[in-house]
Amino acid sequence: MHIERPEGLDEALAALAADPHATLLAGGTDLMVEVNLTHRRPASVVALRRVPELREWDERMIGAGVSWARMESGPVTGLAQLARTVGSPQIRAVGTLGGNLGTASPAGDALPWLAALDAEVVLASDRGRRRLAWDEFLLGPKRTARQPGELIVGVQLPEALPPHQAFAKVGVRQAMVIATVNCCVVRDADGATRVALGAVGPTVRRARRAEALVSGTVRPSAAVLDRFEALVREEIAPIDDHRASAAYRRHAAGVLARRTLERCWS
Amino acid sequence: MIVTLEVNGEPCAAEVAGFESLLWVLRERLGLTGAKDACLQGECGSCSVLLDGEVVCACLVLAADAEGARVTTVEGLAGGSEGELHLVQQAFVDAGAVQCGFCTPGLIVAAAHLLETRPGAGDAEVREALSGNLCRCTGYGAILRAVARAQSQATQGGAP
Amino acid sequence: MSEVLVQRPTVRGGVGESVPRPDAVPKVTGRFDFLGDLHAEGMVWGATRRAWLPRARLVRVDVTPALTMRGVHAALTQDDVPGHRYQGQKVTDQPVLAEGEVRTWGEPVAVVAADDPETARRAADAIIVELDELEPLTDLDEALARGSVFRHVRVRRGDPDARGEVVVEDTYTTATQDPAALGTEAGLAVPDGLGGLDLWGPTQWTHVDRTQLAACLGLSPEQVRVQPCRLGGAFGSREDLSLQTHLGMLALRLGRPVKMVYDRTESFVGHVKRHGARMRYRHEADRAGRLVRVEAQLLLDGGPYELTSSAVVANSSYFALGPYRCQRVEVDGYALRTNNPPSGAMRGFGANQPCFAAEAQMDRLAEALGLDPLELRLRNAIGPGDHLATTGQLIEHPLPTAEVIRSVAAIPLPDALAPADDDPRRLPGGTGLTTPRDRVVRGVGYAVGLKNLQFSEGFDDYAEARVELTAEGARVHTAAIEVGQGMVTIIAQVVRSTLGVSQVEVAFDHTGRIGSAGSTSASRQTQMAGNAALEAATVVRTQALERLGGDHLDDAGVWRGEQLLAPLAELVADGPIEHHVRYRHRPTQQPDADGQGALHVDFCVAAHRAVVDVDPDLGLVRVVEIAIAQDVGRALNPQQLHGQIEGGIAQGMGHAIMEEVVLDAGVIRNASFTDYLLPTCLDAPEVEAVLVEQPSPWGPFGAKGMAELPTMSATPAVVAAVRAATGRALTRAPVRPEDVVGDLR
Structure with a gap:
């Protein structure tokens, strides 16, 4: 195996240009599991943890190399809430936002937040940068639009962050658990509301009919919330697996979305 | 390839294969078997070490990417001589927090780091900080009592 | 004899005290060598090729591709088992490696040994295994209907016509639970150069392992020394053999030490579980x-x-x-x-x-x-x-x-x-x-x-222990296995309180040095190993007192009344006092x-x-x-x-x-x-x-x-x-x- 350990973004992009199919390594919390347990043996690796540009975080952009631990104590409410649920403290010390996007697991905890925010993913190669809307970037389970030679630089945030953001995640253990269902709801100052759910389909889902129902300045009545819950359940496509049945996921998604929405008013 | 590290204060170099983890290198190349190999997927914490001052699972660190890193293992927590114990190690002994002992080294590293970075952590905070370290024997009660004991000794007797 | 008036010391660390574990310090410093931490000079690494279907006809196993790889020293199948081809604690019905039919997901089919674990794993993967899938039997009622029964226990007691007015009935299910000891299965086999070997493997009863291993390896029991092991937990999962026979086969074949460590996924198929x-x-x-x-x-x-x-x-x-x-x-x-x-x-x-x-x-x-x-x-x-x-x-x-x-x-x-x-x-x-x-x-x-x-049920159950009293204190020898539960502390406490001597340590012996202590299971070692140690210590105390005509023994030595007759060192100047016991619990009956x-x-x-x-x-x-x-x-x-x-x-x-x-x-x-x-x-x-x-x-x-x-x-x-x-x-x-x-x- 060949490894490159670039110490700056240009150097990283040059390494990728020279070896576009190299495996990218950030915190290692996904890749090393494959190396250890399914015996994946990458021919070449570009290790990104020394690239300072990827760890930058300003008002419009969060670098792909920002760790869960930093997100957990950071100023973005939804992101802080979700980051706290990822893996263990050891995982959060090294795992990154970019890694979560790049792995694109259907249960990835950052993905509902990305989708609810209508955020964009910034990709770079030695040929330049491009920005993809979250739904252009996430193509399916563990599939993204990242091209060989490209690197996830970070997440481009909207001009104004929604003042109300809430995240929730169901798992059957109090810590260190993969989502059975996760959900992020954000509400703008004008009442526009966006709802995204994970682990209920091949990739993260927006519940757009449910969003339309509750967008606006009026606090929804119980009847509207019931309808909201029902719409959420209609807009997802969960499956049965060893973690839960599709029926439970559908049920829980409704409950979780409703409660997460209600937190945007509290 | 050769990777150079500082391990428990000593500079060292090890020949590593590309896919090898820091855990493997510590255990098999450097003879430091304190960190354990219980799951190899970051779900048990028994391989916890300090990497540049942070608690990480050594099984998830690609050894080749640890070039230049400062690593502290359970063997390096106390002073050099055998028998000399870190405050947390002594507290684990006294509180009966050790049974089979397989999770112990990882828990000691995590608890020592907690004591240093958040010495006044309350019960829920301690539990959350140690939630990445599975123990199958103790049910955690004695471990929590050990941490509380170390905390109170640290406040009474100065830094650990 | 001393004429000095000495205060009689009270024993420290006896029963009733919360004595810390003697192995706690090496465990907190990372210096306690668990099975996976063992190392032997010149050792090679083993790996296991497993079946990927829960039931299949085993059509073909060809190890040639593994053997032609560089760094691979051996690749063995069921045909290479030197002795009895089946193992089991009570009934020997489990093939050492799959034979004829694969009967469970992940069943071992072949084992290899190579210079390093990576090569061993690749070699195991390279072995050609052909399976012809068969319908697995997985439902309990269907198994019962087909008579697929290991044992039926029938209990009938009391008046058959007794009936109660208030009735509740239902069907309950408990899923299979994994013991999930944190230490995975690991072991080391070291040939002794005389045809036998020393084996460190996950166990709760070394002597019952020895019986099975000797039979399968074609050796006499004396040629197989099952060593006391340092386990990362057990909870029952080490009562049956996992990788020991495979290690023994490879080590005997190669004449060099072989080590094997299961990863977590392998561990899930490599040890027994709580019955669903x-x-x-x-x-x-x-x-x-x-x-x-x-x-x-x-x-x-x-x-x-x-x-x-x-x-x-x-x-x-x-x-x-x-x-x-x-x-x-x-x-x-x-x-x-x-x-x-x-x-x-x-x-x-x-x-x-x-x-x-x-x-x-x-x-x-x-x-x-x-x-x-x-x-x-x-x-x-x-x-x-x-x-x-x-x-x-x-x-x-x-x-x-x-x-x-x-x-x-x-x-x-x-x-x-x-x-x-x-x-x-x-x-x-x-x-x-x-x-x-x-x-x-x-x-x-x-x-x-x-x-x-x-x-229970009439089993002839016993535990052996030997207690030696020397100038340094007492040492208890046992083959009982400490799995983390703390028997090591309990035995020492029992002996301290029995002898009156505070300096007591427990020595875990291999199967060649002492007889069986029975299994570390069935909640039995506190009573079994504990009673064996107690009986041996009681005799040692009596002999110590008789040697000098004393009436009391403690850390100071042997006393008669208020007079210290001799310190320990003097008492045992002519040699240690020791006694060996085989303790049996009261007999139980077999069921009618x-x-x-x-x-x-x-x-x-x-x-x-x-x-x-x-x-x-x-x-x-x-x-x-x-x-x-x-x-x-x-x-x-x-x-x-x-x-x-x-x-x-x-x-x-x-x-x-x-x-x-x-x-x-x-x-x-x-x-x-x-x-x-x-x-x-x-x-x-x-x-x-x-x-x-x-x-x-x-x-x-x-x-x-x-x-x-x-x-x-x-x-x-x-x-x-x-x-x-x-x-x-x-x-x-x-x-x-x-x-x-x-x-x-």
């Missing part, structure tokens, strides 16, 4: 709340090989009711042969599954009678002078069933969740922020467990055709109370507190007892709400710690424990082995509490969120 069970119960009581009749059919999933299943199902059947009187009992327990993963021993050894079902039945009966569930249990509680409702054995010695129930009920309940407490770590769902404070419902549930101690007889040595009871907070909308459960009153005979080491209680409870509550080996037509779908969930620090409940001390005549200083009970009745207590919070029937453990939610379309 389906249990049909019918309880009948009279209006006064007396149990009149219990009928139970217990189906236990043994997997493809017998291992300890025949003994496990006996326990299930004899403890099918719990600690209650009953006029008529009809139990049919079946250990079934299937193509699911092999089951065997796990903490509680078959008594846990019926405890889950029978305690649920008691709650439902109480409800049907309009009685408090504890009152119903008290009305039926057995104690000395009663007969066990299943086997009819007279309870002759302390069994404080009513006391543990009253004691646990007397422990104050924890405070209600404060209305202002919105720390998510104290709410169901935790930091997932799923559950607002006002959606939480609290429930309280109780369960009582009863289990036997030591081996109705399962009747005095089958057991001693019994132990515990009562649990679980308090849970439930989010009924999402089905999430947080166990707030578990209180337990535990029969311990006598507390030899209170700190250690509390450790066993807390640890046992965590395993029992884990099985109540999260721990399940998810099986899909014989395939494990969650063979990793990502998806087989063990309780974390944030899941562990507060534990309030009361020790009930009524000395047993069968244990040293009155002690009972006790560490299985905390697990056993924790599971039904937690599920009872969830039932109380939600009103759901919940007939299955673990309870899944969807079971709590119920009525999902």
Whole structure:
């Protein structure tokens, strides 16, 4: 195996240009599991943890190399809430936002937040940068639009962050658990509301009919919330697996979305 | 390839294969078997070490990417001589927090780091900080009592 | 002889003190060598090729591609087994490597040895294995219908016509639980150059391993030295062989040391589990709340090989009711042969599954009678002078069933969740922020467990120990295996208090140096190894006193009255005083055709109370507190007892709400710690424990082995509490969120 350990973004992009199919390594919390347990043996690796540009975080952009631990104590409410649920403290010390996007697991905890925010993913190669809307970037389970030679630089945030953001995640253990269902709801100052759910389909889902129902300045009545819950359940496509049945996921998604929405008013 | 590290204060170099983890290198190349190999997927914490001052699972660190890193293992927590114990190690002994002992080294590293970075952590905070370290024997009660004991000794007797 | 007046010292570290473990210091410093930490000069690494189907005809195995790889030294199949080709603790029905037919997912087909683990793994993968898929047998009722039975235990007792007016009946299920000891299977075999070998492997009974290994390796027992091992936990999973025979084959073939370490996924198929069970119960009581009749059919999933299943199902059947009187009992327990993963021993050894079902039945009966569930249990509680409702054995010695129930009920309940407490770590769902404070419902549930101690049904059970007294103090030799439970501390405490000498250490010997101590299981070593050490120490003390005509021994030496006759060094100047003992517990009977007889040595009871907070909308459960009153005979080491209680409870509550080996037509779908969930620090409940001390005549200083009970009745207590919070029937453990939610379309 060949490894490159670039110490700056240009150097990283040059390494990728020279070896576009190299495996990218950030915190290692996904890749090393494959190396250890399914015996994946990458021919070449570009290790990104020394690239300072990827760890930058300003008002419009969060670098792909920002760790869960930093997100957990950071100023973005939804992101802080979700980051706290990822893996263990050891995982959060090294795992990154970019890694979560790049792995694109259907249960990835950052993905509902990305989708609810209508955020964009910034990709770079030695040929330049491009920005993809979250739904252009996430193509399916563990599939993204990242091209060989490209690197996830970070997440481009909207001009104004929604003042109300809430995240929730169901798992059957109090810590260190993969989502059975996760959900992020954000509400703008004008009442526009966006709802995204994970682990209920091949990739993260927006519940757009449910969003339309509750967008606006009026606090929804119980009847509207019931309808909201029902719409959420209609807009997802969960499956049965060893973690839960599709029926439970559908049920829980409704409950979780409703409660997460209600937190945007509290 | 050769990777150079500082391990428990000593500079060292090890020949590593590309896919090898820091855990493997510590255990098999450097003879430091304190960190354990219980799951190899970051779900048990028994391989916890300090990497540049942070608690990480050594099984998830690609050894080749640890070039230049400062690593502290359970063997390096106390002073050099055998028998000399870190405050947390002594507290684990006294509180009966050790049974089979397989999770112990990882828990000691995590608890020592907690004591240093958040010495006044309350019960829920301690539990959350140690939630990445599975123990199958103790049910955690004695471990929590050990941490509380170390905390109170640290406040009474100065830094650990 | 000394004329100086000396104060008689009192022994330090004797029974009743919370003595720390002697191995705690090496364990906290990382210097304790577990099996996976062992190393031998010139060693090579083994790896296992496994089958990927739960059942198949084994068409072809060709190791040639492995053998042609650089760095590969051996690749062996069943044809290479030097001796007997089948192993097993009770019945030798398990092929060392698959032969003819693959009978379970992940069954070993071939083993290799190579310079390093990576090469070994690649070589194992390179072996050509052809399988012809067959339909696996995985359903318990189907296995019963087909007569695929290892053992049927039939229990009939009392008046066949006895009938009660109040009837409750249901079918209960417990999923397969993995012992999930943190240390995976690992081992090292080192040839001795004389045709034999030394073997370090995961074990709870070295001598029974030696018997199997010698037979399979074609050696005499003396040629196989099974070494005491340092285990990262056991809980029953090391009672059966895993990688030892494979290591032995490779080491003998190569004439060099071979090491092997299973990874976690391999470990899930490499050790035995707690049997999954389906249990049909019918309880009948009279209006006064007396149990009149219990009928139970217990189906236990043994997997493809017998291992300890025949003994496990006996326990299930004899403890099918719990600690209650009953006029008529009809139990049919079946250990079934299937193509699911092999089951065997796990903490509680078959008594846990019926405890889950029978305690649920008691709650439902109480409800049907309009009685408090504890009152119903008290009305039926057995104690000395009663007969066990299943086997009819007279309870002759302390069994404080009513006391543990009253004691646990007397422990104050924890405070209600404060209305202002919105720390998510104290709410169901935790930091997932799923559950607002006002959606939480609290429930309280109780369960009582009863289990036997030591081996039963007429087994000739013994433990050997040798005690030597030298100038440095005493040393106890034993082949008993310390798995982390603390026997190493207990034996030393017993010997200190017996001899009066504080400096005592325990030496764990290999199979060539001392006879068997029996298995570290069945809650037996405190009483068995403990009594063997006690008897040996008693004789050593007598000999020490007789040597000088003294009447008292302690750290200072031998005394007569107030006069110190000689210090220890002088006492043993002509050589150490030593004594070897083979201790046997009182004989037990074999069951008759109705399962009747005095089958057991001693019994132990515990009562649990679980308090849970439930989010009924999402089905999430947080166990707030578990209180337990535990029969311990006598507390030899209170700190250690509390450790066993807390640890046992965590395993029992884990099985109540999260721990399940998810099986899909014989395939494990969650063979990793990502998806087989063990309780974390944030899941562990507060534990309030009361020790009930009524000395047993069968244990040293009155002690009972006790560490299985905390697990056993924790599971039904937690599920009872969830039932109380939600009103759901919940007939299955673990309870899944969807079971709590119920009525999902």
